[in-house]
Structures are given as structure tokens and as C-alpha cells.
Amino acid sequence: MVNPLGKHTHPYIPNSLPEIKREMMREMGIKSINELYADIPEKYRLKKLLNLPDALSEFEVKTHVESLLSKNKTCSDMPVFLGAGCWPHYVPAAVKEIVQRSELLTSYTPYQPEISHGMLQALFEYQSMICELTGMEVANCSMYDWASALGEAARMASRLTRRSEILIPKIIHPERAATLHVYDEPAGLSVKQIAYNSETGQISLEDLRSKISDKTAAVYIENPSYLGFIETQVYEISKEIHEHGALFIVGVDPTSLGILKPPGEYDADIVVGEAQSLGNSMNFGGPLLGIFACRDDLKLIRQMPGRIIGMTTTLDGSRQGFCMALQTREQHIRREKATSNICSNEALCAVAAAVYMSLLGPEGLRELGETIMYKANYAIHLLSKINGVKTPVFKSAHFKEFTVNFDGTDLSVKKVHEKLLQCGIHDGKDVSKEFPELGKTALYCVTEIHSEEDIERLAATLEEILIGR
Amino acid sequence: MEGENGMFKQAKWNEPLIFKLGRKGRKGHILPKVEDEVKRAVGDVNALIPENMRRISQLRLPELSEVEVTRHFMRLSQMNYGVDSGLYPLGSCTMKYNPKINEFLANLPTIGMLHPYQNESTVQGILEILYRLERWLTEITGTYEICLQPAAGAHGEFLGTLLMRAYHKLNGECKKRNEVIVPDSAHGTNPASAAMAGFNAVVVPSDENGCVDLEALKAAVSERTAGLMLTNPNTLGIFEENIEEIAKIVHETGGLLYYDGANLNPILGKARPGDMGFDIVHINIHKTFSTPHGGGGPGAGPVGVSEELTKFLPVPRIVFDGERYRLDYDRPYSIGKIRSFYGNVAVLLKAYAYILSLGGEGLKEVAEVSVLNANYLMKKLKEIEGLTLPYISEKPRKHECVFSAKPLKNETGVSALNIAKRLLDYGLHAPTIYFPLIVDEALMIEPTETFEKEELDRFVEAMRKICEEAYTNPEAILQAPHNTSVSRLDEVKASHPRTMALSWRMYLKKNGQNL
Numbered sequence: 001m002v003n004p005l006g007k008h009t010h011p012y013i014p015n016s017l018p019e020i021k022r023e024m025m026r027e028m029g030i031k032s033i034n035e036l037y038a039d040i041p042e043k044y045r046l047k048k049l050l051n052l053p054d055a056l057s058e059f060e061v062k063t064h065v066e067s068l069l070s071k072n073k074t075c076s077d078m079p080v081f082l083g084a085g086c087w088p089h090y091v092p093a094a095v096k097e098i099v100q101r102s103e104l105l106t107s108y109t110p111y112q113p114e115i116s117h118g119m120l121q122a123l124f125e126y127q128s129m130i131c132e133l134t135g136m137e138v139a140n141c142s143m144y145d146w147a148s149a150l151g152e153a154a155r156m157a158s159r160l161t162r163r164s165e166i167l168i169p170k171i172i173h174p175e176r177a178a179t180l181h182v183y184d185e186p187a188g189l190s191v192k193q194i195a196y197n198s199e200t201g202q203i204s205l206e207d208l209r210s211k212i213s214d215k216t217a218a219v220y221i222e223n224p225s226y227l228g229f230i231e232t233q234v235y236e237i238s239k240e241i242h243e244h245g246a247l248f249i250v251g252v253d254p255t256s257l258g259i260l261k262p263p264g265e266y267d268a269d270i271v272v273g274e275a276q277s278l279g280n281s282m283n284f285g286g287p288l289l290g291i292f293a294c295r296d297d298l299k300l301i302r303q304m305p306g307r308i309i310g311m312t313t314t315l316d317g318s319r320q321g322f323c324m325a326l327q328t329r330e331q332h333i334r335r336e337k338a339t340s341n342i343c344s345n346e347a348l349c350a351v352a353a354a355v356y357m358s359l360l361g362p363e364g365l366r367e368l369g370e371t372i373m374y375k376a377n378y379a380i381h382l383l384s385k386i387n388g389v390k391t392p393v394f395k396s397a398h399f400k401e402f403t404v405n406f407d408g409t410d411l412s413v414k415k416v417h418e419k420l421l422q423c424g425i426h427d428g429k430d431v432s433k434e435f436p437e438l439g440k441t442a443l444y445c446v447t448e449i450h451s452e453e454d455i456e457r458l459a460a461t462l463e464e465i466l467i468g469r
Numbered sequence: 470m471e472g473e474n475g476m477f478k479q480a481k482w483n484e485p486l487i488f489k490l491g492r493k494g495r496k497g498h499i500l501p502k503v504e505d506e507v508k509r510a511v512g513d514v515n516a517l518i519p520e521n522m523r524r525i526s527q528l529r530l531p532e533l534s535e536v537e538v539t540r541h542f543m544r545l546s547q548m549n550y551g552v553d554s555g556l557y558p559l560g561s562c563t564m565k566y567n568p569k570i571n572e573f574l575a576n577l578p579t580i581g582m583l584h585p586y587q588n589e590s591t592v593q594g595i596l597e598i599l600y601r602l603e604r605w606l607t608e609i610t611g612t613y614e615i616c617l618q619p620a621a622g623a624h625g626e627f628l629g630t631l632l633m634r635a636y637h638k639l640n641g642e643c644k645k646r647n648e649v650i651v652p653d654s655a656h657g658t659n660p661a662s663a664a665m666a667g668f669n670a671v672v673v674p675s676d677e678n679g680c681v682d683l684e685a686l687k688a689a690v691s692e693r694t695a696g697l698m699l700t701n702p703n704t705l706g707i708f709e710e711n712i713e714e715i716a717k718i719v720h721e722t723g724g725l726l727y728y729d730g731a732n733l734n735p736i737l738g739k740a741r742p743g744d745m746g747f748d749i750v751h752i753n754i755h756k757t758f759s760t761p762h763g764g765g766g767p768g769a770g771p772v773g774v775s776e777e778l779t780k781f782l783p784v785p786r787i788v789f790d791g792e793r794y795r796l797d798y799d800r801p802y803s804i805g806k807i808r809s810f811y812g813n814v815a816v817l818l819k820a821y822a823y824i825l826s827l828g829g830e831g832l833k834e835v836a837e838v839s840v841l842n843a844n845y846l847m848k849k850l851k852e853i854e855g856l857t858l859p860y861i862s863e864k865p866r867k868h869e870c871v872f873s874a875k876p877l878k879n880e881t882g883v884s885a886l887n888i889a890k891r892l893l894d895y896g897l898h899a900p901t902i903y904f905p906l907i908v909d910e911a912l913m914i915e916p917t918e919t920f921e922k923e924e925l926d927r928f929v930e931a932m933r934k935i936c937e938e939a940y941t942n943p944e945a946i947l948q949a950p951h952n953t954s955v956s957r958l959d960e961v962k963a964s965h966p967r968t969m970a971l972s973w974r975m976y977l978k979k980n981g982q983n984l
Contacts, residue, residue, distance in 0.1 A: 010831055012566055012759070014921035015838050024841060024922060028848045033837045036844055036865040037739060039708050044740045051608050055828030058570050065574045065822055071594030074582035082584040085809050092498050094535050096576065098542040099763075106551030106567050108559055108898075109765040113960075114953040115479065115893045118549035119764040122542065125487050128973035132529050137978070138971045142766070144620035147809045178806040186634060186667030232519045259515070261522050274809075283575075284595050285585030285810025287620065287767035296975055298966055307765065310963035311970040314956045320486075321955045325963040325971060331623070331661035332904070336670040341661035344621035344755065344770075348763030351542075358487055358538045359497030362528040371503050373514045378507040397517050421588055429586050452504040 011058075075282075079454040080426040081379075083401045083445025084226070085146060085173055086285050087277045089255070090449050095279040095355045099348055109307070109343070113323035120322035123347060124309045126354035133257045133357070133365070134271045135264020136293035140306040142346040143290030146274035147176045150220065150251060151183025152292065152305040152340055153270045157218035157247040158189055159303050159339075166191045167211055167219040169203055173226045174434050176251075189217070198437075201229050201394030205236055212244050218270075222251040223260065227431075227443060228376075228401030229394050234266040242267065254278055254291065255372060255447075256399050258365030270294045279356025280349050289349040302329060305340030307347075368448060372400045375455065376446040382459035383444075387467055393438055400445055404428065407439040409466050416442070419465045425458055477896025479953045480547035487541055488973050491533035498535065548954035550898055552761070556924050558846075560869045560901040560913025561656065561704055561731050563756030568826065571760065571819035580818060585810040589795055595814065596794035600787045602821045603771075609832070610733075610750045611743025612773030616782045617812040622731060623658040625751030625770030626698075628783065628807050630666035632749055632774065633696045633725050635781040635804050642723070646695040650724075652681050654705060654905040656731060659698040668695055675907055679705040679860030686718055696725035701745070702732050704905040704913070705859075706843060706866035716746030725749060725778075730770075733757045734917065735840045735868035738833030748775045754813075758820035769816040783807055838918035839868045842925060846870065846916055849929040855880065855936040859908050869915035873908050883939035883946050885910040888932070890957065891949040895931040 009016045015024065025031065037045070056064065074080075075088045082088070099105065103118065110116030110123075123141040130139040143149035154166045166184065168177065170193045181191060195207040203221060212219065219241045223231045231237075241248045250263035252273035263271045273291040276282070280289055294300045301308075310325030331338040360368060380402055383391045388408030392398050406416055413430040420427045428444035435441065446455065515523060533541070551557070557564035574580075583592060603615040619625035630649065637646045649663035650671045660670035673689050676682040680703065690697075697719045701709045709715065719726050728747035734757045742750045754760050755768030762768065774782065784803045785796035796811075827835065847870040851858055855877030858870065874885040889899030889912070901913040916925055938946055950956065962968045970976035 010827070010834060012568055012826070013834060013838050013918050015842060015918065016834055020922050021838075021841065024845045028845055033841050036840050036867075039710050039865065040736075040740050041710060041713060044712070044745050046738060046740055046744070050738050050829035050832060052605055052829040052832070053825060055831045056825050058826065061570060061822050061825045062574065064825065065598070065818070066577065066579070068594045068598055069574075069577055069579035071597070072579050072583055073587075073591035074579055075584065076578055076582050080584055080587065082586045084586060086585055088582070088584060090501070091581075092535075094497070094539050098539065098546070100572065100576075101543070101546035102553040102567075103546045103549040103551045104764055105572070106553045106761045107549050107764045108557065108562055108564055108762045111559075111901075112889065112893060112899050113958050114890065114950045114955050115550045115898065116764070117954040118545035118547065121484070121486070121548075122545050123764070124972075127971065128486075128488065129530055131972040131974045135526070137975045144624060145808050147806065148620070148624070173809070175806050175809045179808060182631065182805045182807055183665075186631070186665065188667075230519065230522050232522055235521070257524065258528060259518060259524055261524050262526070265526065281581035281815070282584050283581055283813075283815040284583040284592065286808075286813040287815060288809065296978070301969075301971070308971055311976055312959045312963035312968075315959050316956065317959075319955055321958045323958045323960050323963050325960075325969065327964070331657040333657070334661075335657045336660035336664040338657070338661040338664075341623045341627055341658050341665050342621070343623050343658060344762070344768045345766040346620070347765030347767075348761075349767060351764070354487075355538060355542055357530055358533055358541070359535060360500075360530075361491075361496060361532040362530045363532070364496060364498055364500065365528055365530065366524075367500050370514050371500055373517065374503045374507050374511050377511045377514070377517060381510050397519055397522075417588070421591075426584075426587060426591070448501050451501070452507050455507075 078424045078426055079450060079458065081428045081444045081446060081458065082426065084429045084443055085274055086282050087445060087447055088282060088449055089277050089447050091279055091281055092359055094359060095352050098355050099352045104351060105348065110324065117321060120309050122351045122354055124311060124322045126350040127309060129354055129357045130291055130293055133254050133262065134252065134293050135262030136271050137296035138301055139293035140304055140308045142350045143292045143306055144346060145288035145290045146251060146272060147179035149272040149290035149292045150176055151180050153249050153272050154180060154184050154189060154218060155187050156303045156305065157249065158187060160299060161217045161246060163215050163217035164189050165215045166217055167194050169194050169221055170196050171201060171225050171227050172222065200396045201225065201227060202231055202233055202396060203237060205233060208237065208240060212240060212246065214244060216244055216246040218247040218249050220249040220251065224253060224256055224399040227403050228398045229396035230260065230399060238267045253400065256369055259369035269300065275353045278353035280352050287346050287349050289346045289353060303339055304329065306342050306345060371448045375450055376400050376402060379444065379446045379455045382455060383462065386463045393441060400447060401443055403441050404444050405439055405441045411466065413440050413442045416465060420461060423461045425461055476894060477952050481954050482544040482548060484541060484544045486973060487531050490537055490541060491531045493532055495532045495534045497533050497538045555896055556920050556928050557898040558900045558914045558916050558928065559898065560871065560915045562901065563734050563915060563917055565759055565917040566919035567759055567761040568823060571822045574822050575815045575818050580815060593794055596787055598818060598821050600789055600794055602817055603787065605824050606752060606771055607773055609737065610752065610773045611741030612750050613776040614779040614782065615771050615773045617771045617817055618783050618808060619770035619772060620808060620813050621766060621768045622751060622753040622770040623662060624807065625772045626658050626662035627665055628772050629727050629749040629751055630662050630668060631804050632778055632781050634666050636725060636778060637695055646693055648693045649695050650689050650697040652699065654703050654907050655698060655700060656704065656729060659729060663698065679707045680709050680711060681715055683711055683714060686715065690718055690722040690724065694722050694724040696727055698727040698729055700729040700732050702735060702867035705871050706869040707860065707864065708867055712745045731756060732868060735836050737836040738829060739836050748778060754816055754820045759823045760816050760819040767813050767816055769813040835918050842916040842918060842920065843868050843870055846914060846925055846929065850932060853933050853936050855939060869913060871905065871908050872912045874910040874912055877936060877939055878910050881939040881943050883943050885912050887946045887949065888912065888935055891935045891946045892931055893950040894952040897928055897931055
């Protein structure tokens with residue numbers, strides 16, 4: 001073969017050395033590797049070479065990819081105030097180091113627990129910490145992301161209640177709502193949206209009461225909500241749901257849970273969420289890390305999707321150990337009757353989250369929540385002083401994200417965005433089309449990585465764009 | 470058996486659960502400070518939180534220094550086995566070497582610090598990479614368009630079965646076509662994915678050659694058939710020679726043909742699913758395209774489709790107008806979304822670098838050597854007493870071969886499971902066992918192209934010794950493994966309602982230490 005080294009072997013393929021091939025073929029009694037392909041019908045044998053670029057040396061690959069990536073402008077090049085389900089946070093160096101340990105990085109799903117003990121323990125620790133954070137007792141070792149976790153949670157609720165209606169808030173990420181629909185439509189589920197109080201953004205309890213019934217499998221709320229405010233009527237909502245025999249599903253951003261009440265304490269049955277924010281880079285939106293947790297109730301546990309690591313002992317009882325538990329729920333055993341088809345998940349991202357939570361500890365997570373809330377509210381404080389800008393749109397407490405409305409200005413959100421970008425600042429997400437009733441509105445996100453200076457620069461630049469023209 | 474001369478010995482730290490480590494007040498990370506002006510302007514941040522929503526209960530996480538955290542996870546990593554440790558011949562998992570340059574590139578801040586909703590003008594580099602990768606993958610699979618969004622193979626399968634659904638729905642046949650056919654040798658994900666998309670799974674048996682039984686297939690198809698999910702080469706490592714006839718049978722009844730890409734590795738550059746008549750193809754990036762499995766993920770499971778099905782793919786699609794790359798959401802027939810954003814981009818970037826490192830010739834070499842290695846192992850293992858190779862044993866396999874340890878079990882009591890556990894003692898990972906379901910005491914072995922002959926020989930030698938040992942001293946094997954971090958685990962206990970502990974919190978509760 002031709003390869004960048006000009007020799008007849010490739011660094012990733014040790015047996016590509018012709019003399020080794022000959023040696024192996026001699027032992028096998030064949031003359032050509034093509035004999036091993038003789039059973040592929042002639043008409044399907046590819047006669048041409050794949051139309052791909054010529055192979056490059058490692059240095060060339062590196063230069064090429066680096067130069068393509070350098071066309072991007074990132075959060076390090078400019079302050080970026082985007083969130084909406086993927087958030088800019090700092091990833092400590094120790095997290096990056098540990099998830100690059102090749103024994104973890106290059107291992108498969110721990111089907112042989114005795115030789116995969118390290119991964120199993122790390123994943124068990126992840127599950128345990130997610131339980132502490134959410135106030136639940138059981139967590140699986142990850143789903144693909146928040147959106148697909150929600151889709152699975154709704155299906156699980158439907159299996160448990162044998163009901164088929166799911167109620168979700170009107171204020172929800174459209175991609176999450178779309179994913180929920182795609183996951184649940186084939187199972188015969190229907191989704192209805194609950195209106196919100198136009199002043200506070202909070203769930204309209206009236207509308208919830210009018211829509212909930214004995215057909216309702218589950219009611220889903222998010223806290224903090226998609227638009228960043230804290231939903232406070234959780235006890236009323238929870239009571240309403242449980243009186244109707246439905247399940248209560250709560251979606252969370254775990255960075256809030258050092259300071260906000262965990263859903264387990266307001267009787268959530270299932271908690272989903274996005275844990276990319278715990279020690280994982282944004283990576284243009286993937287991989288993410290879907291949280292999935294539930295109460296310690298065997299009925300619920302047996303319907304959970306995904307892999308769960310359990311604590312056990314060695315057969316001789318001499319030592320604590322870990323292995324995959326409740327595999328009879330899963331596709332490789334139950335096939336079409338499995339609770340889900342998921343097998344590969346986001347395990348290494350879960351390890352990153354475990355390392356992150358271990359580094360921060362209880363104090364660090366509380367401080368993280370406070371820091372984010374300080375900075376986001378500082379941005380609200382400064383932006384709301386600008387003439388024509390209204391922020392936040394809703395009279396509620398906001399955690400990390402908040403709405404900024406430009407109805408009082410003659411610029412559209414898009415125009416504001418373009419002008420800010422010209423000044424080297426990336427504003428929030430335009431949500432005008434998602435919520436036309438909110439007018440010209442964008443969703444901004446501020447985290448611990450935004451400095452006072454970044455926020456002040458945003459406010460000053462915005463003021464200049466809107467007023468100083 | 471412990472400490473047998475010259476044998477592998479895995480690290481055996483007595484590493485407690487992290488909750489038992491540390492001291493109150495220790496800290497592993499210092500966050501950026503909140504500036505005085507920010508504090509002054511905002512006031513007491515906790516007062517901003519409505520009282521009933523403040524966390525009051527103590528967050529019970531461990532309190533550790535960075536030193537202790539690093540050491541803890543370092544020790545855990547040493548009690549784990551990866552592809553970098555040695556042969557990992559899990560059948561259908563394609564555990565190949567994960568090139569280091571790919572990891573380096575995927576960890577650059579120029580991808581890590583990119584937000585998915587950034588203005589398109591600021592993300593042209595990554596869009597170009599993804600767009601090109603799509604083109605390359607269509608070329609490799611012989612499909613028309615590729616969707617990079619699925620996060621894993623099973624996620625790709627789910628998307629594939631949803632596409633079947635959308636296709637039949639548009640033809641007004643969704644209600645009628647409610648069956649998806651899967652061979653009895655199929656991966657468990659196939660029937661599970663079909664069920665998730667609302668189909669009934671109909672199983673067709675394999676014939677005496679280990680391939681789809683054509684007569685049974687003819688009998689199974691009907692106007693209710695939505696499609697057939699097929700792995701080719703199949704899970705026995707055998708190429709479905711009758712693929713043309715199979716495609717014809719399925720297409721003539723109006724069904725679609727789905728290609729499970731778990732076994733794509735051995736036909737890279739040699740044959741293409743699209744050319745064989747497959748309408749939907751998923752690819753396991755973390756198998757065929759060398760990205761690491763990370764102990765279970767993240768992977769990526771792109772899906773390729775024929776021209777007719779492109780309009781159903783999830784939004785957004787990456788488009789190129791000759792000058793700029795754009796994300797196009799305007800697709801009226803799209804099924805919508807199966808996840809947030811655009812896919813596991815950091816994983817996909819590694820596949821991009823991998824394809825560049827090999828080129829067309831290199832990928833063909835990957836396929837050929839993976840097949841050479843599998844058949845070499847097969848030839849050697851056939852000579853071992855106690856093992857048999859079910860289904861025409863003279864026929865070449867592709868990337869994997871499936872042996873049965875049934876004779877050994879009957880004669881010595883040593884099962885496939887026992888062999889697997891004993892292999893661990895040699896510092897080798899076990900093959901996939903008890904799958905496919907059509908082989909008793911199955912050992913499903915896939916060496917991939919990235920292990921050298923010497924390592925393959927070491928595996929053969931270990932298998933030979935184990936089988937010999939089974940006849941002479943079965944006890945040693947029945948007690949295995951001896952050299953791993955922990956000995957055999959009680960998997961029943963882990964799932965028994967009385968002893969089940971799925972979190973530290975649950976463990977404490979069960980043991981009377983309520984919070």
C-alpha cells in the first residue's frame with residue numbers, strides 16, 4: 001500500500017508489513033487476502049479506490065486540522081453569552097488529565113467487571129454524586145443528553161402509569177420539545193403544553209389543573225426554566241400531579257443545585273438534565289451528558305433506561321466491588337422488550353463530571369452556584385439600566401440565564417447581534433421566533449468564566465449600539 | 470494461582486469509595502472570585518432566591534484536595550484495562566487502537582470552547598470539517614447523504630427506524646407496515662430499536678450456513694413489512710452472500726433495507742452497503758473509525774441514506790453554497806430532532822483525522838488486515854481441543870469468528886464464561902461471550918487490524934493453555950480470575966432487591982444509616 005511514510009506499513013496496522021502478511025498467509029494456506037473475500041459477490045466488489053483525500057502524515061494531519069479549526073472564533077477569543085442547554089464553564093486541568101488516562105479512555109463497557117473495576121467504581125461514584133445533587137436515590141450512568149433523557153423519561157412514565165399524555169411547560173427549549181415528540185410519538189404518547197403566567201413566567205397552575213387528568217402519565221417542569229428563571233410553585237405542582245396519580249419529572253441544570261432546592265425534596269419521581277456543565281467542554285454541542293435519576297422504588301428502577309452500576313462484593317464476600325446491575329432491562333438480554341435500546345452512552349463524560357464534583361465538593365458547588373448567580377444578576381443589573389432594554393422579561397428570580405428584550409429600541413435582536421459581533425462580543429440566543437409573544441427577545445447566559453470586565457464591556461457596547469449611534 | 474510466575478498482574482489498590490476519603494474543609498479547586506463591585510451591586514445573592522427554593526439540606530459530597538482527587542482516579546484507572554493495555558477481542562465491538570493525534574486534536578480549545586449557537590461566520594472551520602466528513606462517509610458507505618447527529622450506534626438505529634416510519638407514513642402505509650424483520654443472529658439493539666420506533670420485531674432464522682434463511686424470509690415478508698435490519702458481514706463474521714436476493718425480496722414487498730454498521734470495518738474500500746441495496750446505513754464511529762469507547766461512550770452513530778430518504782433527516786443539515794457553510798433548518802419533511810444540537814462533534818473530529826491519516830488505500834488495508842487477523846486466529850483456534858467452529862467451518866470469516874465451547878463444557882465443566890474469566894489472568898481481555906444467541910457457549914472473537922501477530926499468537930497460546938488446563942486442572946479455571954484487581958463478583962447480589970445498592974445514598978439507607 002501507499003502511505004505517507006513511503007514504506008510498506010502503516011503505524012496503526014502492525015501486520016501490514018508484507019513479510020508478516022506472507023508468513024500468516026502461509027500458515028493459513030492462502031496466497032492472497034482476496035481469497036478471504038471470495039464470497040462477496042463479484043458485482044458488489046468495489047473495483048475503484050474510494051474517492052478520499054490521499055493519506056497524510058501525522059504532522060500534516062495536525063497542521064491541516066489546526067488550520068481549519070483556527071478559522072473558528074471561540075469563547076477564548078471573545079466573550080460569548082450563549083447558553084440554552086450547552087454552557088461555557090471552566091474545565092479544571094485535573095479533569096482533563098484524568099479522562100485522558102488511556103486505561104479509562106480506551107476501555108469498553110465494563111462487561112468483564114473484574115478487569116474493569118476502576119471504570120465501574122468511577123461510574124458508581126458519578127451516580128452517587130448525581131443522587132446527592134438531585135436529592136434522588138438512583139441514577140443511571142448517563143444518557144446521550146438532556147433532550148433524549150426527557151424522551152426516555154416520558155416513555156418510562158407511560159409504561160409505569162399505562163397512560164399516554166405528557167404535560168410540558170410552554171417555556172421549554174424547542175429542540176427538547178422536538179426530541180420529546182420524536183421519541184414519544186411512536187409509543188402513542190401525546191404532549192400538551194401548559195401555559196405560563198405572562199408576568200412571572202411561572203407555570204400557570206390554573207392551566208395545569210385544567211389539563212391534568214387521569215390520562216396524564218407525567219408532568220414535566222424545568223428548574224431553572226429554559227428562560228433562566230426559578231420555578232417556585234414546585235410544591236403545589238407536585239401535589240397536583242401526585243393527586244392525579246401521574247409522575248413528576250423535573251429537568252435540571254446541575255450547576256444550580258449547590259444553592260437551589262434539589263428536586264428530590266419536592267417529590268420529583270424522575271430527574272433529567274444536562275451535566276455537560278460539570279467538567280465537560282462545549283465542543284460545539286457534543287458530546288453532552290444526560291442525567292437520569294429516580295426515586296428508590298423498585299417499580300421505577302425496573303423501568304429505567306440505560307446502564308446502571310451497582311455495588312456488590314466478590315463471590316467469596318471478601319471485598320467490595322462493582323458491576324453492571326439490572327441488565328435484564330437492557331437490549332442485549334431483553335431485545336424488543338427492553339426498556340430502551342440505549343447501550344453506548346456518555347460514560348467518560350460522566351467520569352469527568354465525577355472528577356469535577358469531587359474537586360469542587362459541597363462548598364465548591366455552593367460557591368459555583370452563587371458565583372454564577374452573582375454574575376448573571378450583575379449583568380441584569382447593568383443591562384437593565386440601558387434605555388429601551390428590558391431585562392429580565394419575567395419578574396422572577398434568575399439563575400444563570402435571563403431574557404433581554406429590545407422592544408423599546410428600534411433594532412431587531414438580529415441587528416443587535418450583528419453589531420455586537422462586529423465589536424467582538426457574542427450576545428445570547430435570539431428567541432424572538434420561539435416566543436413571538438415576548439417580542440424582540442434574546443436569552444443571555446453568564447457563568448463563572450465571565451469577568452466583571454466582560455459584563456461591563458457588554459453593557460457599555462450595547463449602550464453605545466442602542467443609544468450612542 | 471495468585472502471582473503465578475510471569476503472569477499478568479493488575480494493580481490492586483484498596484481504594485475506598487471517594488465518599489470515605491478527605492477531610493472536612495479540604496478543597497480541590499478554586500473558582501474565579503466574584504469581584505467586589507459585582508457583590509456590591511447585586512447584594513446578598515441568597516436573598517435573591519425565593520426562600521422555599523433555597524437548598525437547606527447539606528450537599529453531601531466528599532471534601533478533597535486536588536492531590537487526593539487525582540490520586541484516587543489515577544488508582545482507579547490503574548485498575549482498568551483498555552486497548553492500550555492489550556488485545557481486546559470483543560466480537561462486534563471493533564476494539565481497535567485509538568490514535569493519539571486524534572485525541573490531541575479533539576482537545577484543542579478551538580473546538581472545546583465553541584458554542585453550538587455561535588454565529589455561523591465564527592464556526593466556519595468546524596462546519597467545514599463536519600461537511601467534509603459527511604461527504605467522505607457517503608463515499609465509504611455508498612449512500613447519498615449522511616446525518617452526523619446520532620450519539621451512538623443504537624441512537625443511529627433509532628433514527629433509522631424512525632426514517633422507515635416517516636417514509637411509510639408519507640406513503641400512507643405507516644399503520645399497515647408495522648413489522649420490522651431481524652435475523653435471529655442480530656444484535657439486541659436491532660429489535661429494541663424497531664420496538665422503540667413502534668414496530669413489532671419479526672425474527673427470521675438463520676440457515677445451516679449461518680446466513681438469513683431465504684425461504685423463511687420469503688415467508689416472513691408481507692404487506693406489513695416496514696423493513697429488514699441486517700448486519701453484513703453478520704455476527705458470525707460471515708458475509709451474507711445472498712444479499713442481492715435478500716434486497717430483492719424486501720424491496721419487492723415495499724420494505725426498506727437497513728444496514729447495521731457494527732461490522733463495517735472488514736469491508737472498508739472492499740464493498741459498500743449502498744451498492745448492495747441498503748437504503749439506510751448506520752456507522753459506529755467508535756468502532757470502525759477508531760475513536761475510543763471511553764468505558765461505554767461517548768461514541769457517534771451517523772446514519773447514511775439513499776436519495777429518496779434524505780428529506781426525512783433531522784435538522785439542521787449542513788449545507789455549502791460554494792463559499793460558506795450554513796446550518797439549514799428549512800426541511801419540511803424532516804422527522805425533527807433526536808437530540809440537542811448537531812452530534813458528538815469532538816468524537817466526529819477524531820474520525821475526520823483518522824480518515825485523513827489513512828486515505829482510501831489505508832482504509833482498504835484496515836479492512837484486509839482485520840480479515841487476515843480474524844482468519845488467522847480462526848485457523849489457529851480450530852486446532853484447539855474442546856472448541857468447535859459452528860456453521861461451515863471451511864468458509865472464510867470476515868472481521869470476527871464465533872467458536873463454541875460446548876464440547877469443552879460437556880467434557881470438563883469449563884464454560885465460555887470460565888474461559889473468558891481465565892483469559893483475564895493472562896492480561897488479555899475476553900471475547901464477547903454467549904452471543905450470537907444461535908451459538909451455544911459462544912466465544913465471539915474480533916481481533917481488528919491493530920494488533921500485531923505476536924499479540925495474536927499470545928492470545929492463541931493462552932486459549933490453548935486454558936483448554937488444556939480444563940482437562941487437567943479445571944478448578945483453577947472455575948475460580949478465575951486470580952490476577953485482576955478483584956476476583957469474581959457477585960452479580961446476582963448487585964441486582965437483588967434486598968441487597969441492591971445503586972448509589973452511596975441507597976447503600977447507606979439499606980444499611981440503616983439514613984440521612
